[in-house]
Amino acid sequence: MRREKVLIVDDEPDLLDLIDFNLTRNGFLTSSALDGHEAVAKLESFEPDIMVLDLMLPGLDGWEVCRQLKQKTRDIPVIMLTAKGMPEDKVKGFEFGADEYITKPFNVKELIIRVENLLDKKRGKEVNEFLIHEMANNLYVIGSYSEMLSEEGASADKEKQATYLNQIIRHAAYASELISGMGTLMKIESGEFSMAQDRCDVVEIAESVAKSYKAVAAQKNVGINIAVDRSAPQVNANRAALRQVFANLIGNAVKYSGEHATVEVCVLQALDGVLAVVKDNGWGIPAAQLPHIFKKGYRADNVATNTCGSGLGLYISKTLLDKMGAAITVESVEGEGSTFAVFFGAKPFNEASDGDPCA
Ligand code: ADP
Numbered sequence: 001m002r003r004e005k006v007l008i009v010d011d012e013p014d015l016l017d018l019i020d021f022n023l024t025r026n027g028f029l030t031s032s033a034l035d036g037h038e039a040v041a042k043l044e045s046f047e048p049d050i051m052v053l054d055l056m057l058p059g060l061d062g063w064e065v066c067r068q069l070k071q072k073t074r075d076i077p078v079i080m081l082t083a084k085g086m087p088e089d090k091v092k093g094f095e096f097g098a099d100e101y102i103t104k105p106f107n108v109k110e111l112i113i114r115v116e117n118l119l120d121k122k123r124g125k126e127v128n129e130f131l132i133h134e135m136a137n138n139l140y141v142i143g144s145y146s147e148m149l150s151e152e153g154a155s156a157d158k159e160k161q162a163t164y165l166n167q168i169i170r171h172a173a174y175a176s177e178l179i180s181g182m183g184t185l186m187k188i189e190s191g192e193f194s195m196a197q198d199r200c201d202v203v204e205i206a207e208s209v210a211k212s213y214k215a216v217a218a219q220k221n222v223g224i225n226i227a228v229d230r231s232a233p234q235v236n237a238n239r240a241a242l243r244q245v246f247a248n249l250i251g252n253a254v255k256y257s258g259e260h261a262t263v264e265v266c267v268l269q270a271l272d273g274v275l276a277v278v279k280d281n282g283w284g285i286p287a288a289q290l291p292h293i294f295k296k297g298y299r300a301d302n303v304a305t306n307t308c309g310s311g312l313g314l315y316i317s318k319t320l321l322d323k324m325g326a327a328i329t330v331e332s333v334e335g336e337g338s339t340f341a342v343f344f345g346a347k348p349f350n351e352a353s354d355g356d357p358c359a
Contacts, residue, residue, distance in 0.1 A: 003029040003288055003301070004119055007048035009039040009065065010081070011057050019052060022108045023115070027291045036060025043069060048076060050118055052111065055082040055093070063096045070097030077118040081106065120295065127297035131182055131310060138175040142168050174308055181312045184244070185296075188319050195323050200237040202274045202344060203228045203267045209246040210265040217254045222261045224250070229268040235344040241320040245328075248313040249278040249340050256303055256338070257282025272346040281337035290332055294318040302334060 006028045010016045016032050023030050031046040033039040035058045043051070043065075051069070055062035066078050077099040082089070085103035093101045100114050145164045152160070187193040210226050217224050246265075253263040257280045264279040285293060289300045296315040303309070321328050321342060332338035 003027060004050070004292075005029045005031070005046060005048045006115060007039065007042050007046055007051045008032045009034075009036075009042075009051065009057065009062065010054040011035060012054075018108065019111065022112060026112055026116075027288050028115070029288075034058075036062065036065045039065045040068060043076070049122065050077045050079070050115055052079045052081050052115070053098075055080060055084055055089075063092065066093075066096045066098060075122070077122060079111070079114055079118070081111065123295065123297045127310070127312065130297070131178055134178055134310070135175060138171045138178070141171045142175070145171075178310060181310055181316065184316050185312060188316065193320075193323075195238050195241065195320075197236050197238050197324060199234045200239050200242055201234050202237075202242065202276055203230060203232050205239065205242045206246050206265055206267050206276050209243055210250055210263075213247075213250045213254055216251075217263065220254070220257075221259045222254050222257055222263060224254070224263045224265060227264065227266045232267055232269040232274045233346070235274055235326075235346075237324045237326065237344065238320070241324065245317040245320055245342065246276070246278070248317045249342075252313065253278050253280035253282065253338070253340075255307060255309070256280070261337075270343065274344045276342045276344075277339060279337065279339040284334040284336050284338055285330070285332040286334045290330065293330060294328075 004027075006023050008016055008019050008023070008030060009032070010019070011034050013034070016034070020030050020032055031042055031048070033042045037059045039051075039053070039057070040060065042048070053062045053066060057065070062080060062082065066080070069076060069078065074097075078097060079100040079102060080093045080098040081102050081104065082093075083104045090101050099118055102111060102114065145167045149156070149161065149164045149168075156164070184193065207226055207228055210224050214224050250263065250265060257263065261280055261282045264277070266277045266279075268275055283302055285300050286302055289298075292298045293300065294314050294317075295311075297311040298315075299309055299311040318328055324344075326342055326344045328340065328342050330338060330340050
């Protein structure tokens, strides 16, 4: 996914600069307008994902800019940012289509949080649309190749049959990855994901997932090196969730690396806990997009056009790790590679699962 674009409209240049500076620092791509007519023109030329809009503007006022925009599309959220703080002003703002209404003086952090929340909501809707579209597409491709196999049957040469089968297997695997991602997501979002925790051996889990990716990696001449400290302590976690996290991190490291890259999977004892690291020397993540990488549905623009993906894996991994009290961090340099680190602090084990009748 490309960097998200914010159009800032305000007739006070100093305020514009302040908002612009803070949004840019938080990874957004910005453009600004000093009056209503310029704002309308920038909506066309800049195509923002969201607009921060002052109301008392020269020429066309903010209400009118908002009204015109909302007549055309409801897909661009509008945050009205204004000195007009009377209750009737707010009502008017919402009547004209504002999604948020903030009064000046305001806190820049609050503005950024509201921008992010509205974009999360918008992305959530786009993710659902994307998943439905991808599922339909994949089933169509699977159906088409199956039909070709069945029609050409024995008359098709072996090479052709293998190609059709290969396509069916590839698209079925992706469809099943999408469905399981959607399932996990729905359970997480409705609070139903069962997170029973027990003693888990991170070394054993990471190692077995890494081994299971060796064949896929070998197909593109990517090597997977595994280095583990077998004396690392067990942690209190959910085994299925841990497998999912390592599958996501190792799968990504392979997917987002070119031929002959190397993926390192290490697990070691660190401080009072366990540190697991998945490192690759692949494509890396553009610096400006790194702060957004754990958001639902987010894909960096250096991979989005040439690889399949939903942008759900890291969001799900982080959510699962949060629930287990573990932390995940990333360091990445575009063109050099990425390092994802997961840290499990020492936590008391769930005594009930150890069979302690007094627990
Ligand atoms: P998906 O892989 O389905 O797009 P993820 O949530 O797993 O979804 O990853 C989100 C995005 O983070 C990817 O689209 C990619 O832009 C970036 N990314 C994740 N892991 C890596 C990696 N090891 N190297 C480069 N980019 C990565």
